[in-house]
Amino acid sequence: MLPTVAIVGRPNVGKSTLFNRLVGKKLALVDDQPGVTRDRREGEAHLLGLEFTIIDTAGYEDEDPHSLPGRMRMQTQAAVENCDVALFMVDARAGITPLDEEIARWLREGDAPVILVANKAEGKSTEAGVMEAFVLGLGEPIPFSAEHGQGLADLFQALLPHLEREDGEEHEKEFYEDEESAPLKLAIVGRPNAGKSTLINRLLGENRLLTGPEAGITRDSIAVDWMWTNDEGEERPVRLIDTAGMRKRAKVQDKLEKLAVSDGLNAVNFAEVVVLLLDATRGLEAQDLRIADKVLEEGRALVVALNKWDTVEHGSALYQGIKQALFDGLAQVRGVPIMTVSAATGKGLDDLIKVAFETRTAWSQRISTGVLNRWFEVALEANPPPAPGGKRIKLRYITQNKTRPPTFVLFGTRLDELPESYRRYLVNGIRKELGFGAVPVRLTLRSAKNPYAK
Template identity: 55%
Template sequence: MPFTLAIVGRPNVGKSTLFNRLVGKRIALVDDRPGVTRDRREGDARLGDLEFSIIDTAGLEEVKDASLEARMRAQTEEAIRLCDAVLFMVDARVGLTPADHVFADLVRRSGKPVILAANKSEGKVGMAGAYESFGLGLGDPVPLSAEHGEGINELYEALAALMPVPVYDDEEEIEDTGEDIVDDPNKPISVAIVGRPNAGKSTLVNALIGEERMLTGPEAGITRDAISVDWDWGGRKFRLVDTAGLRKRARIDDKVEKLSVADALRAIRFAQVVVVCMDAEKPFEDQDLRIADLAAKEGRAVVLAFTKWDLVPHKGGKAAKLREEADHWLPQIKGCPVVALSAQTDQGLDRLMTEIIAARVPWQKRIPTNTLVRWLQETTDHHPPPAVSGRRIKMRYMTQAKTRPPTFVAFCSRPEALPESYLRYMVNTLRESFDLQGTPIRFHLKKTDNPYAETGRKIQ
């Protein structure tokens, strides 16, 4: 029997929109009016490499008579009984309603595993509602936008944790790779090789796998499609994805190149580790920094690879200088692995693979809440937040909302008044205290006297 997921929630929170996205077809009727869905609808869904059955249900309403609404609710309750897991959806823009709390209790009593999805989370208002849904007590919310496809990676992680480990098909495309949720050695580590045109990406992939799998040459822009190759190294499975060179947006006017860039960006989005290739003779150009920043903003673990190292004259001290420049130009991933290599001479290839594996360690690290609370107390005692307008800002509580990348939520009295410099201090201290060097860190501030009030601001 396939794994079955039931989407439930009150009317008009976007259940059918998500259903259509997961089945890949516009099967369920979608409208702004609540109550369009009445019967439960089943379909075959796919998310990355996960295949499962999905049930779209009518919006839950508080009724007890024999009315149409009561029969619709009975259908939904039957779907909860039949499924393996429940995706409980709330509207992040409206915020929690009394009905959400009632139906959260219904789902909790079912005893089924629950994924809490905060739909319509795009923008600041949506994110505020997403963090408000912590108050339902159903675990960490998955912020997403069913209409725009945002947050699908996070939904994949939550769903993969509840399902059996998927079997990979050798013919899968990059959009079918997804991300690991369990560090299973039998599951390939997806690695996107990105960079400017002619940075040596295809040559690097060929050197790693030991065959001329990719077209290479002195001309820039040979690679157009994102090509994935499955490969074993050191007893671990990898899926290497060679991508088209990324030029500045203003220079892209060819339709084919636009499609190639979109393919490369999708490869970054679905990768676990992104290797940013830079020409060692001309490193840290503006476009190099943009590409590395893009990978960090997508929340991927980043490794900087300086290619064509064999062409660099006077190498003495050059590697150490690259390390210093990387931390200077890319403070958002300070301490990320830096590897000088040459695909022509095979220099540095083994070290690159070692650093790729090592980069995933802080990226998927989880820190216990009690440890974070002690760290917050010690950090603020050592260097208290500054007083703003004569009023001291109090830091009260902190927890880790998710991993991949590490995402933290801190609760304080006035998040809007906390200076950016103090936020950077907290992130840098957090990075040093828990050995999170080189990985993107997302840090959210929330105004509250308890863990379930309104959201303030965030830094990443």
């Protein structure tokens, strides 16, 4: 495990900008308005050869613990309690505020070492703000600019004594010999208030993600590493990815919500299996089908989970109705697994993870060319390709050139005239006969070039 560094401070001092600079990617959402970050986000930071886990936290606000800002503060406090070092960030342009002083008092009472960072310290006009930070009683502030990368060497020197291993050993990274033992990258997507963060908290057994009655609490896509224990008692690594709720595009007017939805769609690209979480009390809506279609379009394996199943009446009729609607709405992939779960009670969650692992196995498998072409010959014999205009379409052989998603190349002549219905016949046969189930399968057609075509 890498040592952990938590960035804390009041809203809009530049915490997410520093986080993005240290991880080398724009992972955290950044905007001029305060309070963009709500959940704590982790990333692997690299600073002049120093490696550590960096945690971006929500802006610390003095509010009622039951309010949304109050619950955000509790997430920040949990991050600091478990970190090796806290980076306390203040705004050198704005100077020290009463809230900065309150945060400093709280940090002084804790056990974590604190490094004071005076951000936005570009130019001489901010020198007074940097000097003012001495009143916080946390030692000498580091003049810094997260936006421009100034002060990184000073930050490195301040972090080094806290993060270096006493025995001189480097922190080990985990390597996996094969795809099956690698962490399952599992993204949870759905409309706002479907219970995505609650589900992940239930799996983890802790309030790791911010939840509440308000719709749209989650903004950033948050990844959390976790170990799942299967029926045989074997531990399997999982990377759980929580995403922002996705509403209809026409309803998404707010700039931050657009950024959050875009971040969620980006998380789908990095996932292996995606769980589309539905609120069973609201049934299946058109937006759910749009999200599912987007997941399959990106070639990800899909599992549908009906949440809040413990509160549903006439469950059998509802289940059959949703199953039929998915069958009709997702014509390109029939038979997507549908699970009934309750994030509130934990019922069905173990089965959900088990099915997610099985789905990844199908999504990752490779079929030998020999087995594939034996199936292909039987498929052609059972249903020969059509002969448009009296001229036969010749299908010669098929091969699998990629996995994750499984992708096949079909070779033959006059393939530009092959009807879409016959192409679907082959794809459905691959799924059904070769064990791919309901994962997205891609089929590319390739004809030999005719030297006499001109």
